[in-house]
Amino acid sequence: MKKLLEQIVKFGVIGVIATIVDWAIYAVLVPIHASGNGLSEMVDIKTWETICTVISFSVSVIVNYIGSMKYVFERRDDMSRLREFVIFMILSIMGLGINICIIRGLHGIQKIFATWPALFAHFAYMVPKVIATVVVLVWNFVTRKLFLEKR
Numbered sequence: 001m002k003k004l005l006e007q008i009v010k011f012g013v014i015g016v017i018a019t020i021v022d023w024a025i026y027a028v029l030v031p032i033h034a035s036g037n038g039l040s041e042m043v044d045i046k047t048w049e050t051i052c053t054v055i056s057f058s059v060s061v062i063v064n065y066i067g068s069m070k071y072v073f074e075r076r077d078d079m080s081r082l083r084e085f086v087i088f089m090i091l092s093i094m095g096l097g098i099n100i101c102i103i104r105g106l107h108g109i110q111k112i113f114a115t116w117p118a119l120f121a122h123f124a125y126m127v128p129k130v131i132a133t134v135v136v137l138v139w140n141f142v143t144r145k146l147f148l149e150k151r
Contacts, residue, residue: 007072011141014067019133022060026052026129046107049125053100061092064140074150084148091143095136102132 029052033039039048065088069075075084110124 008141010072011068014064014072015137015140017067018060018064019137021063022056022133023126023129025056025059027123027126029055030125046104049103049107050100053103053129054096057092057096057099061089061096064092065089068144069148073144073148076148076150079148087147088144091140091147094143095139098139099132099136102135103128106131 030049033043033045033048043051065085069084069088079087106128109127110121113121113124113127115121116124
């Protein structure tokens, strides 16, 4: 039990680092749509948020892979690094799908926060991202433990 708790803490630390990378990239990219550069005429905001999700999530997956396989999970002796990476990526892509579904499903929720103080209202577009992060966090730990860790 102690080993599992240590593993969860390490997973949490790596997850926080990957989440900071994910959210920071997302927070920088989303406002570009409204910056007057013509992008808003080419792509609608919902599609742009999806593109930003894919980009930010992809970078964070690389950070997460390096950290998880180095510090959190014990590598399996019977699995090549290539196979390990492919499984990690498949599980991550499934997590990305969950992430996108939640963000697209909750698109527009920021309207609820329109009357809140300006700082909250300004960052309300991050609410679906936060919810998606929590769901995908659980998905990642459970599936990686089941499919990638040494038995």
